[in-house]
Structure formats: C-alpha cells, structure tokens
Amino acid sequence: MTVKQLSLPELARACARSGVTGVGLWREPVQAYGIAAAARLMREEGLRVTSLCRGGFLTATAPAERRRAIDDNRVAIEEAAALGTDTLVLVSGGLPEGSRDLPGARERVADALAELAPYARERGVRLAIEPLHPMYAADRCVVSTLGQALELAERFPAEQVGVVVDTYHLWWDDRVPELIARAGAATGADGTLPGGRIVVFQVADWITPLPAGVLLGRGQLGDGAVDLRAFRARVDAAGYAGPVEVELFNEGLWARDGGDVLAETVERYVRHVLG
Structure with missing residues (x-):
C-alpha cells in the first residue's frame, strides 16, 4: 500500500531493482490480480510475501453478520497460505452501530479467534x-493498545496468535517498551519461539497536522515524531528477527x-530505522 499506484507486476519489478526481498500484500489488489497468479509473480521475482492484510472485523453482534465475517476470515487464511506467507494481519473491527460496549466488542473478537486460530494453524x-491508535476505536478497531492485543493473544498458543507492533499506532504509549519485552518473552509449545508473539513489525512516522482523513496521515520515515530507531532496538532486544514492513498511507x-517513492523509502529506512 505504500506504493499502491504501482500494479503488482510493477511493484514486483521495482522491489527487485531496489534490493527489496519481501513485500506485505493487501487482499484487494491480490484478489483482482488472482491469488495463484500473484503467488507465481512474487516467486518469479524472488520476493517473499511477508504478510497478508487484512482479516478481522469480528465485532458484529448479529449472527448472520458474524458468520459472514468468520467465513471471510477463513478465505483470507486460505489466501495467505496460497501466497506462501505464514502471517495474516487482523484489524479487529469497531463498535457495532449504536453500541458503546468496548469490552463486549473485544470479547467477541476473542470468540472469533477461538474459531479461527486452529483453522489457521x-x-x-x-x-x-x-x-x-485509539482514534480508530469507534469505527475500525476496538483493540487500541499493545496491552489489549496481548491480552487477547495470550488466550491462545503463541504459535497460533500474536501481535503487530506498528510504530504509527503505538508510538505515544509509554508502556510499549515493557509490552514489547513481554511479547518477546512468549514461547511456543517446544519452549522456543523467536520474537515470541511479535509476528509483524511495521514502521511509519506520525506527522502533524493530521490530514482531514486521518487514515491517510502516515508520514514518510523521518518526517515526524516517532523514534523509529528506538522501536527497532526494542523489537531486536525482544528477539524478533523477522521482516520489517514499511506501511505508509499518504x-x-x-x-x-x-x-521514486520506493527508492526514497528504502533510503529513509536505512537512515532512520537501521541507522
């Protein structure tokens, strides 16, 4: 999505030219291109699909609507497997219309995970x-903090359910350092699991003033308020050794x-995340 103006073939070729070896894909352009064709394209260009985004939206109360959401997430899991990625990112969903019950909505997410996690595994x-970020709690995601995400994930085996650490959404929370360490300390059934429950690490900057559509306010790396190097150091210390995704909606x-945007992003990543 950082360079959504590129078609999937253009994206794959540009990544290959830029030395980028992995890409996080979104369902809509992949579905439009064809799941099998997209998987083949990425393989041919030497690209690993690092994650598929997104599943989720699991907070509905109406039985038929909840069943549709579960069924769609099962399809998303199958799409992820077909693309060769072991990671499906979940955005939990907002409050149902007329509801103010945040704890109840989160509990419905847990109920859905109980059905989906074994299927995914x-x-x-x-x-x-x-x-x-909490500004999305009403309409998009009732899980607003890394602590809330971990409380949900920890009901399930660590090799089935983990969390995303996204700098754009978490940079403001002073509990994040301890929570990243807690996530990293989780182990799998065999007593080991590199990175613990940290499944995806994503970086973007927080710029002000926010645009009218805050969803599109992710800044280019180094342009905003986030200490990106500090985040990288924390996830490294937690044992995470997986790919780092740059996700910019702008x-x-x-x-x-x-x-040009891809080349700039690579340079900014080296300077502001690795540097």
Missing part, C-alpha cells in the same frame, strides 16, 4: 492482532511516481 498461518506519496 492447520494451514501454516499465524494470526497477528494489530492494535490501532495521498501525497501516492500522487508521485511509485518507483
């Missing part, structure tokens, strides 16, 4: 709960040449 896919970036 059978297909080699791990579910990754992504906490979103209309200004989307209006530019996608290849």
